[in-house]
Amino acid sequence: xxxxxxxxxxxxxxxxxxxxxxxxxxxxxxxxxxxxxxxxxxxxxxxxxxxxxxxxxxxxxxxxxxxxxxxxxxxxxxxxxxxxxxxxxxxxxxxxxxxxxxxxxxxxxxxxxxxxxxxxxxxxxxxxxxxxxxxxxxxxxxxxxxxxxxxxxxxxxxxxxxxxxxxxxxxxxxxxxxxxxxxxxxxxxxxxxxxxxxxxxxxxxxxxxxxxxxxxxxxxxxxxxxxxxxxxxxxxxxxxxxxxxxxxxxxxxxxxxxxxxxxxxxxxxxxxxxxxxxxxxxxxxxxxxxxxxxxxxxxxxxxxxxxxxxxxxxxxxxxxxxxxxxxxxxxxxxxxxxxxxxxxxxxxxxxxxxxxxxxxxxxxxxxxxxxxxxxxxxxxxxxxxxxxxxxxxxxxxxxxxxxxxxxxxxxxxxxxxxxxxxxxxxxxxxxxx
Amino acid sequence: xxxxxxxxxxxxxxxxxxxxxxxxxxxxxxxxxxxxxxxxxxxxxxxxxxxxxxxxxxxxxxxxxxxxxxxxxxxxxxxxxxxxxxxxxxxxxxxxxxxxxxxxxxxxxxxxxxxxxxxxxxxxxxxxxxxxxxxxxxxxxxxxxxxxxxxxxxxxxxxxxxxxxxxxxxxxxxxxxxxxxxxxxxxxxxxxxxxxxxxxxxxxxxxxxxxxxxxxxxxxxxxxxxxxxxxxxxxxxxxxxxxxxxxxxxxxxxxxxxxxxxxxxxxxxxxxxxxxxxxxxxxxxxxxxxxxxxxxxxxxxxxxxxxxxxxxxxxxxxxxxxxxxxxxxxxxxxxxxxxxxxxxxxxxxxxxxxxxxxxxxxxxxxxxxxxxxxxxxxxxxxxxxxxxxxxxxxxxxxxxxxxxxxxxxxxxxxxxxxxxxxxxxxxxxxxxx
Numbered sequence: 001x002x003x004x005x006x007x008x009x010x011x012x013x014x015x016x017x018x019x020x021x022x023x024x025x026x027x028x029x030x031x032x033x034x035x036x037x038x039x040x041x042x043x044x045x046x047x048x049x050x051x052x053x054x055x056x057x058x059x060x061x062x063x064x065x066x067x068x069x070x071x072x073x074x075x076x077x078x079x080x081x082x083x084x085x086x087x088x089x090x091x092x093x094x095x096x097x098x099x100x101x102x103x104x105x106x107x108x109x110x111x112x113x114x115x116x117x118x119x120x121x122x123x124x125x126x127x128x129x130x131x132x133x134x135x136x137x138x139x140x141x142x143x144x145x146x147x148x149x150x151x152x153x154x155x156x157x158x159x160x161x162x163x164x165x166x167x168x169x170x171x172x173x174x175x176x177x178x179x180x181x182x183x184x185x186x187x188x189x190x191x192x193x194x195x196x197x198x199x200x201x202x203x204x205x206x207x208x209x210x211x212x213x214x215x216x217x218x219x220x221x222x223x224x225x226x227x228x229x230x231x232x233x234x235x236x237x238x239x240x241x242x243x244x245x246x247x248x249x250x251x252x253x254x255x256x257x258x259x260x261x262x263x264x265x266x267x268x269x270x271x272x273x274x275x276x277x278x279x280x281x282x283x284x285x286x287x288x289x290x291x292x293x294x295x296x297x298x299x300x301x302x303x304x305x306x307x308x309x310x311x312x313x314x315x316x317x318x319x320x321x322x323x324x325x326x327x328x329x330x331x332x333x334x335x336x337x338x339x340x341x342x343x344x345x346x347x348x349x350x351x352x353x354x355x356x357x358x359x360x361x362x363x364x365x366x367x368x369x370x371x372x373x374x375x376x377x378x379x380x381x382x383x384x385x386x387x388x389x390x391x392x393x394x395x396x397x398x399x400x401x402x403x404x405x406x407x408x409x410x411x412x413x414x415x416x417x418x419x420x421x422x423x424x425x426x427x428x429x430x431x432x433x
Numbered sequence: 434x435x436x437x438x439x440x441x442x443x444x445x446x447x448x449x450x451x452x453x454x455x456x457x458x459x460x461x462x463x464x465x466x467x468x469x470x471x472x473x474x475x476x477x478x479x480x481x482x483x484x485x486x487x488x489x490x491x492x493x494x495x496x497x498x499x500x501x502x503x504x505x506x507x508x509x510x511x512x513x514x515x516x517x518x519x520x521x522x523x524x525x526x527x528x529x530x531x532x533x534x535x536x537x538x539x540x541x542x543x544x545x546x547x548x549x550x551x552x553x554x555x556x557x558x559x560x561x562x563x564x565x566x567x568x569x570x571x572x573x574x575x576x577x578x579x580x581x582x583x584x585x586x587x588x589x590x591x592x593x594x595x596x597x598x599x600x601x602x603x604x605x606x607x608x609x610x611x612x613x614x615x616x617x618x619x620x621x622x623x624x625x626x627x628x629x630x631x632x633x634x635x636x637x638x639x640x641x642x643x644x645x646x647x648x649x650x651x652x653x654x655x656x657x658x659x660x661x662x663x664x665x666x667x668x669x670x671x672x673x674x675x676x677x678x679x680x681x682x683x684x685x686x687x688x689x690x691x692x693x694x695x696x697x698x699x700x701x702x703x704x705x706x707x708x709x710x711x712x713x714x715x716x717x718x719x720x721x722x723x724x725x726x727x728x729x730x731x732x733x734x735x736x737x738x739x740x741x742x743x744x745x746x747x748x749x750x751x752x753x754x755x756x757x758x759x760x761x762x763x764x765x766x767x768x769x770x771x772x773x774x775x776x777x778x779x780x781x782x783x784x785x786x787x788x789x790x791x792x793x794x795x796x797x798x799x800x801x802x803x804x805x806x807x808x809x810x811x812x813x814x815x816x817x818x819x820x821x822x823x824x825x826x827x828x829x830x831x832x833x834x835x836x837x838x839x840x841x842x843x844x845x846x847x848x849x850x851x852x853x854x855x856x857x858x859x860x861x862x863x864x865x866x
Contacts, residue, residue: 353860
């Protein structure tokens with residue numbers, strides 16, 4: 001059973017604050033191990049990668065077999081049935097179309113003094129994408145990371161994916177091919193992150209690393225940050241559903257469970273203005289938990305972190321949701337657009353009862369890599385913006401320099417930065433001669 | 434004397450690689466001290482802030498005097514002379530106009546299946562800005578951090594600025610007022626970062642912290658990252674100038690020195706296609722170093738990290754610059770726009786001989802907080818984007834769900850996420866009834 005909270009009770013604020021502050025994840029401290037692995041890869045390159053892959057993945061590599069060959073990729077892709085392939089192609093195309101619309105345009109203009117100002121966007125030259133092996137090896141995540149990179153214009157996109165005992169997921173390789181990935185290496189863990197960041201004899205270094213991974217991968221990404229760019233460090237998944245009574249309790253139950261089944265630390269919250277409906281959803285969840293394949297995981301998540309909150313009206317639901325700043329927010333209410341306008345912090349909003357969050361995980365088009373652990377207060381999901389960067393542009397004419405140069409000189413002097421001021425003054429003096 | 438490199442010599446590649454790889458900064462390891470300070474502020478709130486400010490800044494605070502009062506700010510602002518005030522106002526206005534143009538628009542559209550897709554931008558609710566005290570207390574940096582936040586729509590913007598022995602910089606307070614800052618606290622160091630991230634009885638927590646600081650501040654920002662958002666951790670400043678022989682060597686020398694005077698670890702590089710011109714610039718630098726106020730700092734930076742590189746043609750200059758990915762890049766050549774088109778990695782480009790980099794530090798309009806240490810390969814300068822975040826939107830109709838839902842179900846099953854698939858299937862079955 002999840003927690004039941006009622007906003008009209010006196011202890012509500014304390015209980016809601018406790019829910020917000022609940023620590024859901026205890027990451028093991030693997031930082032020292034990861035530091036050693038990174039140092040080893042930096043020192044020994046390919047040899048370290050080969051040794052560590054033997055040790056952790058029980059796989060014997062050579063520099064020649066580190067990357068999948070085109071023929072191997074062909075052969076894995078051929079194992080995917082037409083039904084799965086068509087679904088993956090539909091997803092890839094929709095994700096591509098959505099992300100293409102995100103590309104910002106370059107701007108430049110001339111101000112009243114004749115100065116040209118503006119900016120220009122350019123892609124990251126090379127990016128690396130970490131793809132987990134084993135249970136959490138999701139082809140959809142390959143699409144969600146790789147397609148924005150390629151839409152952004154990244155020239156070289158490399159994937160690292162561990163293949164314990166040599167086993168690879170054909171759907172992951174097909175997703176990589178559909179997304180236009182350039183290189184696929186069968187390596188994983190902190191050593192793969194180190195190889196991407198620093199390079200080895202066989203693997204050229206990249207400028208940016210994205211993608212999910214376990215505690216070792218996350219620690220390695222933190223350590224190489226600065227040398228290369230990284231995306232966010234993702235926490236366990238979350239969903240918040242705001243639903244009125246005119247919903248099918250079973251649909252809402254399944255939406256809550258579709259987060260809970262990810263991870264014992266995932267969190268699913270329902271906010272409703274109808275206590276009876278909340279009760280009906282709770283019952284529907286229990287019924288589904290009897291048969292769900294991943295009921296062990298989903299049941300623990302729902303019991304430890306699930307919550308059903310009753311509120312007097314939907315405005316309060318929006319206000320509470322904004323305090324949670326959820327990764328995923330479903331608005332299953334009569335006027336989802338109106339309620340959506342009141343949402344100030346959320347990674348992704350799913351509007352109306354025909355938009356289960358799972359649509360967004362696969363085929364909607366928006367990215368499924370989204371800010372977790374309340375970080376939607378200050379950050380956004382993955383997008384083409386993660387693979388481009390802005391260069392600002394300024395071009396003064398003599399007239400423009402005459403107009404604004406003296407103020408720059410004044411401020412430089414006030415900050416005791418004489419050379420700054422002189423670099424402007426020398427030009428102004430020449431212009432005034 | 435700086436290093437002289439000639440691209441036509443056999444050892445050039447080795448020497449250029451060494452220049453790229455030179456470690457310019459050795460940050461002291463203050464992480465353990467900072468961890469203790471943050472824990473103290475979290476545990477004792479205001480009391481810890483008061484004790485630490487007494488200890489580090491020799492200043493006795495109470496909860497009531499932690500923030501500057503409006504009357505105090507008035508009184509400091511009144512100390513600024515009209516000349517300085519006018520320069521600061523001109524800078525503020527130009528920075529505001531430039532950053533207002535950066536605001537991206539919300540988008541939404543309906544696809545061929547009737548699905549509504551799009552995204553919406555919302556501001557961070559509350560932001561905190563760290564402003565160093567003492568020597569590096571720059572009013573221009575207050576404008577460059579605070580104005581983008583306010584243009585982005587940040588509702589509450591708090592500044593922390595240490596005032597050792599109670600001394601404050603009137604220009605910093607005026608800059609804060611011009612930028613529309615809401616609260617100014619006379620606290621600094623790791624304790625100020627902790628107060629902004631976690632809050633105390635007097636200081637409400639914020640969602641995002643930006644602004645430069647010393648090693649303690651940088652370590653504190655790294656530690657609170659995740660709880661709040663942070664901007665980049667800035668390294669020492671850099672400039673790269675590409676200049677042909679038709680330039681005044683003294684102007685170029687002053688541009689190189691305007692970075693060198695910042696910091697002994699700053700780096701100034703000239704790339705020219707005329708060895709004689711390079712020599713003339715080197716001589717002009719030495720001459721200016723005889724009298725420059727900050728000649729001790731600038732001289733060390735120029736000697737340890739400065740370089741003059743001769744290349745056979747400007748295309749090679751652009752290629753080398755792209756490998757450096759400089760924070761600031763000046764193009765003092767006959768066709769700066771043409772050469773600019775060949776630049777793929779740079780924080781800011783200054784086009785033509787009438788655009789000294791110092792214009793961009795103060796009054797150009799673009800931000801002066803820019804990616805250092807080669808991180809322009811994967812990151813951008815500060816902008817309104819640092820203070821807003823994107824929420825993606827999806828709204829399926831029954832027809833849209835029928836069109837793309839089955840593919841989502843297929844992919845969910847392929848990833849063994851049954852509840853994901855069922856959340857789609859339950860709706861499809863109801864629609865097909």
